[in-house]
Amino acid sequence: MVFSIIPMLVEFSLVAAVLLTQYEIIFTLVTFGTVAVYVGFTLAITEWRMEYRHTMNRLDSQANSQAFDSLINYETVKYFGNESLELERFDETLSRWEDNAVKSQTSMSLLNFGQGGIIAIGVTLVMIFAANGVVTGSMSLGDLVFMLQLFIPLNFLGMVYRQIKYSLADMDLIFKLLEKQPEITDAADATSLQLGGGEVRFEQVDFSYQVERQILSQVDFVIRAGEKVAVVGHSGAGKSTLSRLLFRFYDVTGGCITVDDQDIRQLTRQSLRSAIGIVPQDTVLFNDTILYNLAYGRPDANRDEIEEAAHIAHIADFIDQLPDGFQTVVGERGLKLSGGEKQRVAIARAMLKRPRILIFDEATSSLDSKTEQAIQETLREVAKHHTTLVIAHRLSRVVDADRILVMERGRIVEQGTHQQLLMQNGLYHQMWQLQQKEKQVLEAIPSTDLKS
Ligand SMILES: Nc1ncnc2c1ncn2[C@@H]1O[C@H](COP(=O)(O)OP(=O)(O)O)[C@@H](O)[C@H]1O
Ligand SMILES: [Mg+2]
Structure with missing residues (x-):
C-alpha cells in the first residue's frame, strides 16, 4: 500500500492538476472517463470472480481432508471393498475444483482483456485529440508523450487491487479460524489448583x-x-x-x-x-x-x-x-x-x-x-x-x-x-x-x- 498505491494516488492527482490547468477540458474528460470505466469494470468483474476463488479454496480443503480420511481409514475402506467409492468421492471433489479453477482462469483473462481494451480506447481517443492539437500547432510533441504516460499507472493499479483481493480470499479461512472463540477458557481470575488429597x-x-x-x-x-x-x-x-x-x-x-x-x-x-x-x-x-x-x-x-x-x-x-x-x-x-x-x-x-x-x-x-x-x-x-x-x-x-x-x-x-x-x-x-x-x-x- 505504502510503496505502490499511495505514490500512484499522488502521481494521479498531480497529473489531474496539470491536465485541468494546462490542457483543454476534453483531455480531462476522456482521461477521467476512462479511469472511471476502468475502475468500475475491475471492481465488478473481480467481485464476481471471487466467488470462484472462494469455492476453489473450499474444495481444496475438502479434497485434502477426504484424501487424509480415506488413507487413515484404509483398513475400513478395504474391509468393505470401497476403494472405488473413495476414489469417486475424491475425484468428484477434484473435478469440481478443476471446474472452478478453469472458470477462475478464464474470468481473469476476460478481466485482463477488458482492462486492456478500456485503456486502448482511452489512449486512442487522447491520441486523436493530441495529434490534432500537434497538427494545428496548439500542442507540442512533448505534450503528446505526456498524455501517453497517463495510462501506465492505471494498469498497475488494477494488478495491485487484484492481488490484494486474492490474498484476502485465501486468508479468509484463517481469519475465520482466528475469530473462533474457544468454548472453554480460563476465567480471568483463574487460580492454580491447590492440590490436597484429590477429593x-x-x-x-x-x-x-x-x-x-x-x-x-x-x-x-x-x-x-x-x-x-x-x-x-x-x-x-x-x-x-x-x-x-x-x-x-x-x-x-x-x-x-x-x-x-x-x-x-x-x-x-x-x-x-x-x-x-x-x-x-x-x-x-x-x-x-x-x-x-x-x-x-x-x-x-x-x-x-x-x-x-x-x-x-x-x-x-x-x-x-x-x-x-x-x-x-x-x-x-x-x-x-x-x-x-x-x-x-x-x-x-x-x-x-x-x-x-x-x-x-x-x-x-x-x-x-x-x-x-x-x-x-x-x-x-x-x-x-x-x-x-x-x-x-x-x-x-x-x-x-x-x-x-x-x-x-x-x-x-x-x-x-x-x-x-x-x-x-x-x-x-x-x-x-x-x-x-x-x-x-x-x-x-x-x-x-x-x-x-
Ligand atoms: N461430543 C459429543 N457430542 C454429542 N453427543 C455426544 C458426544 N459424546 C457423547 N455423546 C453422547 O452422550 C451420551 C453418553 O456418552 P458417553 O458418556 O460416552 O457414554 P458411556 O456411558 O458409554 O461412556 C451418548 O448417548 C453419546 O451419543
Ligand atoms: Mg464410555
Missing part, C-alpha cells in the same frame, strides 16, 4: 452436548481423597462424559464440579489437568516410537522411570520382543499395535504421569483375561494411593470399590457397595446376574482363552 465432588451436575439432548441429570457424588469409586451402566449412559467434564473439556450446564473444594471453572486448565491421569476408553497413539508415546505421560521422565511404568503395565516383555524395542514406530494412531497393547501403553503413560486423581475408562476392556488379571492386581495396588474413578463394563472388576454408582440414561439410579447393591435387587443385581451367567457359559467351554 472430587460432582454437585447436582446437569450436562448436555447439545441443548436438545440432556446427557446428565442431577449427578451427585463424591470421591474422597484416596477412595476408589466405580461407575457402571449400559453403554451410552454417560459414564465417559463424567471424565470429560472432570477434565473440563466441556462446562457443566447446571451444578458444579469441585476438586479439593475448588470449583474447576475457577482453576487454570493446566493445573487442573496436570492433577488428573486417565486411561481412556479408546487409546490413540502418536505416529512415533513406543518410547515417545510412553514418555508422553511425563516428557521429562528418565529412562528408568519409563521402563518401570512399562513394567507396571505389563508391556515391558512385549517391547523386549520387538526387533527395535522401545524405538519401534507405532504407525498412525498406533495401528501397528493390537488393542490390548495400545491399552497397556496408555496405562503405562498414565502411571508415569503420577497424578493425584486417576480415571480408568474401561481401561482393561481390550485385554485377555490373563493379562487383565495380572494388571488388575497392580492397578489395585496403585489405586490405593490415589483418588480413583473406575468406569467398567465388567462388574467383577469393581466389586472391591468403596462405592459403586449405577448410571442409567444420565442419572445415578443406585449407589452403594457391591454387597449393598446386590441386596437392593435393582439394576445392579440384574446386571450382575446376567454377567455371572455369561461367565458360567464361558467357563463351560474348555481350554479356550476367551475374554472374561
Whole structure:
C-alpha cells in the first residue's frame, strides 16, 4: 500500500492538476472517463470472480481432508471393498475444483482483456485529440508523450487491487479460524489448583452436548481423597462424559464440579489437568516410537522411570520382543499395535504421569483375561494411593470399590457397595446376574482363552 498505491494516488492527482490547468477540458474528460470505466469494470468483474476463488479454496480443503480420511481409514475402506467409492468421492471433489479453477482462469483473462481494451480506447481517443492539437500547432510533441504516460499507472493499479483481493480470499479461512472463540477458557481470575488429597465432588451436575439432548441429570457424588469409586451402566449412559467434564473439556450446564473444594471453572486448565491421569476408553497413539508415546505421560521422565511404568503395565516383555524395542514406530494412531497393547501403553503413560486423581475408562476392556488379571492386581495396588474413578463394563472388576454408582440414561439410579447393591435387587443385581451367567457359559467351554 505504502510503496505502490499511495505514490500512484499522488502521481494521479498531480497529473489531474496539470491536465485541468494546462490542457483543454476534453483531455480531462476522456482521461477521467476512462479511469472511471476502468475502475468500475475491475471492481465488478473481480467481485464476481471471487466467488470462484472462494469455492476453489473450499474444495481444496475438502479434497485434502477426504484424501487424509480415506488413507487413515484404509483398513475400513478395504474391509468393505470401497476403494472405488473413495476414489469417486475424491475425484468428484477434484473435478469440481478443476471446474472452478478453469472458470477462475478464464474470468481473469476476460478481466485482463477488458482492462486492456478500456485503456486502448482511452489512449486512442487522447491520441486523436493530441495529434490534432500537434497538427494545428496548439500542442507540442512533448505534450503528446505526456498524455501517453497517463495510462501506465492505471494498469498497475488494477494488478495491485487484484492481488490484494486474492490474498484476502485465501486468508479468509484463517481469519475465520482466528475469530473462533474457544468454548472453554480460563476465567480471568483463574487460580492454580491447590492440590490436597484429590477429593472430587460432582454437585447436582446437569450436562448436555447439545441443548436438545440432556446427557446428565442431577449427578451427585463424591470421591474422597484416596477412595476408589466405580461407575457402571449400559453403554451410552454417560459414564465417559463424567471424565470429560472432570477434565473440563466441556462446562457443566447446571451444578458444579469441585476438586479439593475448588470449583474447576475457577482453576487454570493446566493445573487442573496436570492433577488428573486417565486411561481412556479408546487409546490413540502418536505416529512415533513406543518410547515417545510412553514418555508422553511425563516428557521429562528418565529412562528408568519409563521402563518401570512399562513394567507396571505389563508391556515391558512385549517391547523386549520387538526387533527395535522401545524405538519401534507405532504407525498412525498406533495401528501397528493390537488393542490390548495400545491399552497397556496408555496405562503405562498414565502411571508415569503420577497424578493425584486417576480415571480408568474401561481401561482393561481390550485385554485377555490373563493379562487383565495380572494388571488388575497392580492397578489395585496403585489405586490405593490415589483418588480413583473406575468406569467398567465388567462388574467383577469393581466389586472391591468403596462405592459403586449405577448410571442409567444420565442419572445415578443406585449407589452403594457391591454387597449393598446386590441386596437392593435393582439394576445392579440384574446386571450382575446376567454377567455371572455369561461367565458360567464361558467357563463351560474348555481350554479356550476367551475374554472374561
Ligand atoms: N461430543 C459429543 N457430542 C454429542 N453427543 C455426544 C458426544 N459424546 C457423547 N455423546 C453422547 O452422550 C451420551 C453418553 O456418552 P458417553 O458418556 O460416552 O457414554 P458411556 O456411558 O458409554 O461412556 C451418548 O448417548 C453419546 O451419543
Ligand atoms: Mg464410555
